[in-house]
Amino acid sequence: MSPPEPPGLLPAEVEAAWLALGERATGLSGEEALERLRPSVARLSDLFTLARPAGGFPDYLADASLLAAYGLFFFPQSWARAGWALAHARFRGWAPGSARPRILDVGSGPGSCGLRLARGLGGEGELRLLDRSPSALAAAESLAAAAAPGWTAGGTVGDARDPRAWPQGPFDIVVAGFVLNELGLDEAGRDAWFEAAAAHLAPGGLLILIEPALRATAEPLRRLSDRRATLSPRRIGPELDASPCPMLGGEHWDHEVRAWEAPPSAAFLNRKLHRDLGAVRFSLALFSDAPLAPSDPAAARVVAEPQLLKGLFRLVVSAGGRLRTVEAATRGLSKREAKDLAAGFARGDLVRVPPGDDRRVEAGALVRLGP
Numbered sequence: 398m399s400p401p402e403p404p405g406l407l408p409a410e411v412e413a414a415w416l417a418l419g420e421r422a423t424g425l426s427g428e429e430a431l432e433r434l435r436p437s438v439a440r441l442s443d444l445f446t447l448a449r450p451a452g453g454f455p456d457y458l459a460d461a462s463l464l465a466a467y468g469l470f471f472f473p474q475s476w477a478r479a480g481w482a483l484a485h486a487r488f489r490g491w492a493p494g495s496a497r498p499r500i501l502d503v504g505s506g507p508g509s510c511g512l513r514l515a516r517g518l519g520g521e522g523e524l525r526l527l528d529r530s531p532s533a534l535a536a537a538e539s540l541a542a543a544a545a546p547g548w549t550a551g552g553t554v555g556d557a558r559d560p561r562a563w564p565q566g567p568f569d570i571v572v573a574g575f576v577l578n579e580l581g582l583d584e585a586g587r588d589a590w591f592e593a594a595a596a597h598l599a600p601g602g603l604l605i606l607i608e609p610a611l612r613a614t615a616e617p618l619r620r621l622s623d624r625r626a627t628l629s630p631r632r633i634g635p636e637l638d639a640s641p642c643p644m645l646g647g648e649h650w651d652h653e654v655r656a657w658e659a660p661p662s663a664a665f666l667n668r669k670l671h672r673d674l675g676a677v678r679f680s681l682a683l684f685s686d687a688p689l690a691p692s693d694p695a696a697a698r699v700v701a702e703p704q705l706l707k708g709l710f711r712l713v714v715s716a717g718g719r720l721r722t723v724e725a726a727t728r729g730l731s732k733r734e735a736k737d738l739a740a741g742f743a744r745g746d747l748v749r750v751p752p753g754d755d756r757r758v759e760a761g762a763l764v765r766l767g768p
């Protein structure tokens with residue numbers, strides 16, 4: 398069996414499929430097509446961050462140029478985020494219960510999350526996609542052969558707000574990537590939506606919610622995740638336990654910042670846009686009733702950028718509903734050794750730290766567990 402692809406890596410054949418769509422949308426080829434699409438990327442980027450419309454999002458993927466821009470710049474990032482979500486679930490020991498799994502991608506757009514998950518599960522399976530945008534669904538279907546060979550992909554035009562209208566379950570995975578925040582639901586509406594979405598899961602199935610890393614979208618997801626932590630399906634990640642998020646209401650808010658590799662076309666588009674493509678940022682919540690092995694009692698989650706300072710290496714970790722700062726002296730280490738120590742840890746990692754409240758720990762006692 399070949400080793401799993403890195404979570405953040407978009408396969409070249411998927412990028413090539415998007416380039417072909419971009420060339421068709423612009424009537425240009427190669428870099429000229431990308432140059433023409435750059436303003437569309439900027440428009441989408443502003444829509445998702447600065448200009449978030451109060452009255453709801455328009456069907457921005459109906460426009461061929463905006464769809465191609467989405468595919469070349471945002472799809473690879475969503476792909477990476479879904480890859481990390483699956484890596485996390487795998488780390489917890491989750492696996493699909495059926496030999497030919499079924500995935501439902503709600504608010505799928507062009508299938509960024511569903512196709513990534515299908516590819517990650519490998520083998521054969523069925524991917525169902527639901528979106529209000531027929532052109533996005535058509536793109537997802539046309540990408541499936543390159544993105545998830547062995548899988549069938551079928552789109553349904555429908556309303557993500559109304560789970561009763563979704564394709565029939567049961568599904569091994571239901572995923573909603575960067576869509577919950579576009580549905581305009583209040584807390585009670587989100588809870589009802591969650592219940593109805595979870596009703597589409599097979600026994601032991603996995604519900605994956607991914608939201609933007611903005612405070613305005615990440616905090617509502619953490620609150621939903623806390624409310625649901627011990628209910629069915631229970632929270633299995635990224636937190637290792639059911640304790641409430643200790644960062645809610647604080648100066649900083651919890652979100653993932655994960656490594657990825659921007660495909661060459663995204664890097665080209667970004668030459669004049671100067672967006673931060675160094676990492677993918679998002680907020681994540683995973684739920685499943687699958688029987689999983691209990692996590693290591695000394696495990697904790699790194700919730701801030703690790704810091705290599707003069708004479709010490711610092712991690713801020715979250716476990717049991719508490720934040721803890723742990724510091725390892727690097728005085729006895731060479732510069733190279735200290736750098737190697739720091740390079741072994743990243744924000745979002747699950748790590749083993751010595752139990753107790755001590756701030757000062759031995760460097761050797763800090764162990765990265767995954768994912």
Ligand SMILES: C[S@@+](CC[C@H](N)C(=O)[O-])C[C@H]1O[C@@H](n2cnc3c(N)ncnc32)[C@H](O)[C@@H]1O
Pocket residue numbers: 454456457458471472475503504505506507508509510527528529530533555556557558573574575576579580
């Ligand atoms: C930001 S995109 C995310 C697409 C994809 N899940 C991803 O992670 O890249 C949000 C998607 O949700 C869809 N959407 C928003 N509101 C919807 C609704 N009420 N019903 C169906 N789809 C909706 C949009 O058409 C768009 O494709």
